[in-house]
Each structure stands twice: as structure tokens, then as C-alpha cells.
Amino acid sequence: MSTLRDLAEEHTALRPADIDHLHRIAGDWQLLSDLSFADLLLWVPVDGDGTFLCVAQVRPTTAPTAYLDDQVGRIVGGAEVAHLEVAHRQGRIWREGDPVWYGDVPARHEAIPVRLRTGDGEAGEVIAVVGRDTNLSTARTPSQLELNYLTTADDLAQMIADGTFPPPRHPGETTSAPRVGDGLVRLDANGKVTYASPNAQSAYRRLGYASHLVGEDLAKLHRRLAGDPLEGTDAGNAVLAALRGEAPPRREIDARGATMLTRALPLMPAGVPIGALVLVRDITEVRRRDRALITKDATIREIHHRVKNNLQTVAALLRLQARRVAMPEARVALEESVRRVASIALVHETLSMSSDEAVEFDGIVDRVASAATEVAATEVSVGMRRRGTFGVLPAEIATSLVMVLNELLLNAVEHGFPPADEEAGAPSPSPSPADAARPQAVVSAPRPEVVVSAHRARKQLHVTVTDNGRGLPEQFDAERGGNLGLQIVRALVTGELRGTIDLRNGADGGTEAAIVVPLARGTTDRLTGRAGPP
Numbered sequence: 175m176s177t178l179r180d181l182a183e184e185h186t187a188l189r190p191a192d193i194d195h196l197h198r199i200a201g202d203w204q205l206l207s208d209l210s211f212a213d214l215l216l217w218v219p220v221d222g223d224g225t226f227l228c229v230a231q232v233r234p235t236t237a238p239t240a241y242l243d244d245q246v247g248r249i250v251g252g253a254e255v256a257h258l259e260v261a262h263r264q265g266r267i268w269r270e271g272d273p274v275w276y277g278d279v280p281a282r283h284e285a286i287p288v289r290l291r292t293g294d295g296e297a298g299e300v301i302a303v304v305g306r307d308t309n310l311s312t313a314r315t316p317s318q319l320e321l322n323y324l325t326t327a328d329d330l331a332q333m334i335a336d337g338t339f340p341p342p343r344h345p346g347e348t349t350s351a352p353r354v355g356d357g358l359v360r361l362d363a364n365g366k367v368t369y370a371s372p373n374a375q376s377a378y379r380r381l382g383y384a385s386h387l388v389g390e391d392l393a394k395l396h397r398r399l400a401g402d403p404l405e406g407t408d409a410g411n412a413v414l415a416a417l418r419g420e421a422p423p424r425r426e427i428d429a430r431g432a433t434m435l436t437r438a439l440p441l442m443p444a445g446v447p448i449g450a451l452v453l454v455r456d457i458t459e460v461r462r463r464d465r466a467l468i469t470k471d472a473t474i475r476e477i478h479h480r481v482k483n484n485l486q487t488v489a490a491l492l493r494l495q496a497r498r499v500a501m502p503e504a505r506v507a508l509e510e511s512v513r514r515v516a517s518i519a520l521v522h523e524t525l526s527m528s529s530d531e532a533v534e535f536d537g538i539v540d541r542v543a544s545a546a547t548e549v550a551a552t553e554v555s556v557g558m559r560r561r562g563t564f565g566v567l568p569a570e571i572a573t574s575l576v577m578v579l580n581e582l583l584l585n586a587v588e589h590g591f592p593p594a595d596e597e598a599g600a601p602s603p604s605p606s607p608a609d610a611a612r613p614q615a616v617v618s619a620p621r622p623e624v625v626v627s628a629h630r631a632r633k634q635l636h637v638t639v640t641d642n643g644r645g646l647p648e649q650f651d652a653e654r655g656g657n658l659g660l661q662i663v664r665a666l667v668t669g670e671l672r673g674t675i676d677l678r679n680g681a682d683g684g685t686e687a688a689i690v691v692p693l694a695r696g697t698t699d700r701l702t703g704r705a706g707p708p
């Protein structure tokens with residue numbers, strides 16, 4: 175569906191500043207819709223032909239809608255938009271006396287001109303019209319609450335026509351909370367409460383105020399309620415600011431273990447400050463959950479930190495042991511274990527620094543890769559390169575994948591570019607067509623290099639580790655061959671990661687390991703640990 179901006183740019187001559195204002199209206203008009211018990215449609219005049227285009231729509235949460243169908247994108251002319259035309263031309267709110275019918279729904283039409291004030295505060299021109307259409311089928315004698323809502327709605331409607339509603343947005347604030355249904359208090363010009371909705375009354379009760387709000391000086395009450403004088407002053411000042419015609423940011427009041435969010439709005443139809451509207455919402459439960467989440471978050475990070483420390487201790491112990499054993503084979507095995515453990519520690523280190531259970535994997539790969547180059551034979555210097563990006567990976571994938579890459583990178587460095595004496599001593603195989611195509615003195619010809627490349631496509635992560643070394647041994651069984659390293663790789667890729675691996679000789683010599691790992695995984699499968707279909 176087209177956005178408000180697309181529609182306006184395509185069909186109208188509105189300037190960017192006008193369109194921004196329309197966005198502000200659409201960001202804040204749920205309030206007016208709820209107070210009016212009416213649907214609001216934002217209409218803009220189509221360039222030059224007398225028709226109007228609907229660019230946005232909101233339904234009331236307090237009453238039935240007048241429109242079951244979406245109206246955005248409709249272009250209408252003639253009698254149906256006569257009321258919009260009047261409001262647009264004359265710049266005043268227009269109300270139709272007789273109901274109009276949508277199918278079998280009777281509705282009352284109103285049209286509110288939308289003005290954008292000029293930079294120097296003058297009332298500017300009318301740039302659009304808000305249609306306020308009330309479904310009359312359930313209309314009856316309005317209650318006290320309804321009368322108060324409707325009066326306030328009319329004040330806000332006038333302010334849209336004046337260009338003083340919606341107020342400028344404060345950075346970082348979401349637009350819609352608190353809503354009308356959360357709790358509404360209306361103040362007169364002296365700051366005394368003239369009406370409080372039942373929900374508002376309950377919210378104040380949770381803060382410890384049990385009497386009726388009507389007649390109270392709300393700024394003073396806010397200061398009294400908050401035990402902390404600073405915060406009380408904040409929420410109190412916000413009320414005073416709104417009474418002066420300003421639109422202060424939202425404020426919270428903490429009292430008696432409860433928290434209330436408040437939003438104070440000035441009421442100044444036709445430029446006359448007549449009071450303020452204060453929307454309130456009991457957010458005790460939300461704040462409690464926030465705090466619990468923050469604590470949980472910190473705990474998880476702390477645990478990752480400890481796991482990392484413990485793994486590093488294990489690695490250090492194995493390293494000590496490796497130095498003490500005499501048997502070369504045993505030492506090599508212990509040193510391999512050190513690197514395996516250290517690679518897992520890397521993931522936990524990264525997790526201990528992030529706020530969720532996912533990691534930027536590129537940094538981890540780069541560190542594992544640079545550690546792998548250190549095992550290269552002393553006379554060979556192997557270049558490492560990463561192409562593309564792994565992006566952010568969930569913790570479980572990251573832990574397995576880092577072990578896989580560790581093995582593959584070590585193999586590429588160790589076996590692709592063996593020390594010169596080992597290669598010279600190796601039995602030279604009888605020349606085969608495949609061998610003939612391969613460069614013979616690999617170590618001396620191209621610069622030894624290992625490339626890790628990664629990209630995402632169709633919810634899969636594609637990873638290849640390519641070296642330009644001497645390639646896999648003759649008669650190597652790519653499906654089953656190898657020692658512990660490749661066993662670990664296959665087990666993790668096909669098990670834990672539920673992916674595939676293909677180990678083969680590269681097109682231009684060297685070895686290539688291609689891995690494909692699915693990224694969207696079912697939670698239940700993850701819990702049972704069952705391997706997915708191959």
C-alpha cells in the first residue's frame with residue numbers, strides 16, 4: 175500500500191513541510207478520534223481538479239467505525255466532498271446537519287481544515303482537511319464521560335484548524351501513549367481538575383491518592399504525590415507548562431511502588447488558553463517487567479563473561495600440559511584442544527559484550543582466522559582474507575560455526591601449505607590429468623592465501639573456506655575421510671547446524687570447503703535437538 179508521502183507527492187502540489195505536518199497529524203490523531211468517537215480521514219485536494227484524495231485514516235477505539243472498508247487512496251469529487259470543499263475554501267470547521275448513509279450505517283460528516291503555521295507563528299494556509307465522520311447507529315444520550323470527551327475533541331479540532339495541534343514531537347517519544355482509554359484528566363485555566371475519567375481516577379489511587387480529583391490543583395497534587403521532590407517537580411512543571419500553552423515531554427511519577435506516565439497537552443482553541451488535557455497511564459507493571467528484563471540481561475552477560483573466563487582457564491591448563499609432555503603427538507593433540515577451546519571462548523566473550531543472544535560474527539571470524547595463521551609452518555606466511563559478511567548470528571549457530579571454521583582454517587594453513595621438507599619428502603604421485611591441471615610448486619608460485627567468504631541468500635548462510643594450497647591428498651574420501659578435525663566439522667554442520675558441507679578440490683588447485691546453513695530454525699526443533707531433514 176502507498177504511504178501518505180507517496181500519495182501526497184504523486185497527486186498533490188503539497189510542499190515537503192506540508193507533508194511533514196500531515197505526518198504529525200496522523201501520528202497524534204488517535205487521541206482526537208477516540209475523544210470524538212469518530213473515524214478521521216485525512217483528505218488532500220488533488221492538484222487542480224476539485225477532487226480530494228484520502229491519504230490516511232484512523233478508527234476510534236472508543237466507538238464503532240463508520241467505515242468497514244479502507245478509505246486510503248480513494249479519490250472523490252462532487253457532492254460527496256462538498257463539506258470538505260467548504261472547510262478548505264473558507265478555512266473553518268464545517269458540520270453537516272443531516273446524517274449521510276454508508277450502506278445501512280448513518281453517519282454525521284464534519285470537516286476540519288488543517289493549517290500549517292508559518293515560521294513566525296502566523297496562521298498559515300489550509301493544506302488539507304480532516305473529515306470527522308461519526309457512526310450514528312449506536313448514538314444515544316451521551317454520558318458525562320462522553321460529553322467531556324466531545325467537548326475536548328472540539329477544542330482539539332479547533333486547534334487543528336488553528337495550526338496548534340498536534341504539538342511538536344519530543345525526540346524519542348512514541349506518539350500514541352498514553353491513550354484516551356488509559357485515563358484522561360481535564361483542567362481549567364487555573365489548573366483545577368474539571369473532569370477525570372474513571373481510569374484516571376484509578377491510576378491516581380494506585381499512587382496513593384484516594385479522593386476525588388475534581389477540584390484538585392493537579393500540578394500541586396503531582397508534587398505532593400511523588401516522594402522524590404525532583405521528579406514530583408517534573409510532573410508538576412509539565413502541567414504548569416501545558417497551562418501556559420506549551421507542550422512538555424511526557425513525565426513519570428513514582429509513588430508507593432507504582433509508576434504513572436503522564437502527558438500534558440495545552441488546550442487553546444482560537445489561541446485562547448482555556449486549560450490543559452492530561453493523559454495518564456498506570457505503567458507499574460511495564461516498569462516492573464522492564465527492570466526484570468534489564469536485570470536478566472545483565473545476568474546473562476555476566477554468565478557469558480564467566481563462561482569465557484572458565485574456557486580461557488581450561489585453555490591455559492591444556493597449554494601448560496602441552497609444554498610438559500614429551501611425546502610430540504600428544505603435544506600436538508593438546509595444542510589443538512587449546513585452539514578449539516579458545517575459539518568457543520571467543521563467542522562467549524562477544525556475547526558478554528552484547529545485549530542480546532546474537533553476535534556480530536565477522537569480528538569473531540577475523541580473530542579465529544588470524545589465530546590460525548600462527549600455526550603456519552615458520553617459513554610459510556599465509557594471507558587471510560574475508561569476503562562478504564556473516565552478519566548477526568544467534569548464539570547457538572555462532573558457537574558451532576566458530577568451531578567449524580576453526581578446523582577448516584587450521585587445515586587450510588596446516589595441510590594446504592605444509593613446511594617445505596614435508597612436501598619434498600612426500601611421495602610424488604603418478605601424474606594424472608587432474609594433477610596436470612594443478613600448479614606443481616604451489617608454495618612458491620602464487621602467494622599462499624586462504625579466503626573465507628560468506629553471504630546470505632534465501633534464509634541460508636553460504637560460507638566457503640578456500641585455499642590455494644596443494645589440494646586434498648590423492649584418493650581422499652571427501653565424504654568420510656579425515657581425522658578428528660573433519661569429524662568434528664561434519665558432526666557440527668550436519669547435526670547442530672542442520673546444514674551441508676562439500677569438501678572438494680578447487681577449480682584452480684587448492685581446496686575448497688562449501689557450507690550451507692539454514693538460518694530460520696523452528697524453536698521446537700531447537701529444543702528437542704532433533705536433526706532436521708537433510
Ligand SMILES: Nc1ncnc2c1ncn2[C@@H]1O[C@H](COP(=O)(O)OP(=O)(O)O)[C@@H](O)[C@H]1O
Binds near residue numbers: 581589659661
Ligand atoms: N585444506 C586442505 N588442504 C589439503 N589437505 C587437507 C585440507 N583439509 C584437510 N586436508 C586433509 O584431510 C586430512 C584430515 O584433516 P583433519 O580431519 O582435520 O585431521 P588433521 O588435521 O588432524 O590431519 C588432513 O590430514 C589432510 O590430509
Ligand SMILES: [Mg+2]
Binds near residue numbers: 581
Ligand atoms: Mg585438522
